Amino acid sequence: MFLADGYGAASMDAIAREAGVSKQTIYNRFGSKEALFGAIIRRRCDDLLSPLSPPECGSGDVKEVLTSLARKFTTMILSPTSLSLYRVLIGEASHLPQLAAIAYQSGPALAAETLASYLWAQSCSGVLEVASPRLAAEQFFGMLAGQKQLQALLGLSDEFSDDHLEDAIDTAVASFLRAHRSDSERRRD
Amino acid sequence: MFLADGYGAASMDAIAREAGVSKQTIYNRFGSKEALFGAIIRRRCDDLLSPLSPPECGSGDVKEVLTSLARKFTTMILSPTSLSLYRVLIGEASHLPQLAAIAYQSGPALAAETLASYLWAQSCSGVLEVASPRLAAEQFFGMLAGQKQLQALLGLSDEFSDDHLEDAIDTAVASFLRAHRSDSERRRD
DNA sequence: GTCTATAATTGGATAGAC
């Protein structure tokens, strides 16, 4: 209910009713509305973190790795779960700054670090030319989801067609490769 | 107060006190809390729209035009005004969907359309190779601000150093040009 | 530990004098 209606609009009465227990039971277990909210958000952040773990750095060629990572990222960042989580955290950001930090670290920041280390490795082995891996990683992910995520957060289009997303992913990967493939690699084409 | 505290947390009592008038005066003029909020948001959207108007399509070389547009976009999208506006709209998105649509049209969507038509023109004249101008424009802006805007919306870093932003802009422009400059133009380098 | 009933406060909105 926090994620669906926002922190302010969700009342403890309604939550207790939905949970099938009395309010007092909730207060005994969590102490306050804010503490309950924190517990829920923390759990959701953990859930968010898990599917992004496989770095799969060594396997396959660059294009496949980037495409696979891009799919995972867009799926995660545009999932209803993630969207409602960010929506409520943004709305309540000034009120609960620590939770927002945890969510960011668990999602986009982790993804950027993973990709950055991959780019660094590929840069060392001469396949790619990436001056600043961390910046390039952030811009790659931004290219994929930046505008769409904002649209979705504003509630303007809750769902995107898979075709459209696949097109965006392919275009982004192609752009990234044209921009960062090293000259020696390019000559092979 | 709506922008600073959010819709729910801002009380009509506090607003009236801050405005130096009585509550009844506000209700006479606007009718309800929601209508007052709508009026304020609409005005803020108009303010947001104004500085983005100059398309400046014909002048200068491509790199300069892109850099200039990128600067305007990042400045707008990361300004405290814009951030607080989006923050409150995202928080209240499900409650007031029309306002969110107006804000998006007035900002990112307009910017993307402007750039897309410029890219299309440059593509016709053979300077750039852009298969889908609209998608390329969205991805260019996403590259610039996507991650930073999310960070700022979450309240994780309200201000970014100018050096850092300039670096991000230069990198993004360079990547975009390497990815989309036509082969004939590239040969001239 | 859990439920019912109840504070105590606060919010949006209104009535009536001037």
Added chain:
DNA sequence: GTCTATCCAATTATAGAC
């Protein structure tokens, strides 16, 4: 048109029985 004072509903949180 504006202010003072007030209504009514909803909300968080607690007290006390079982």
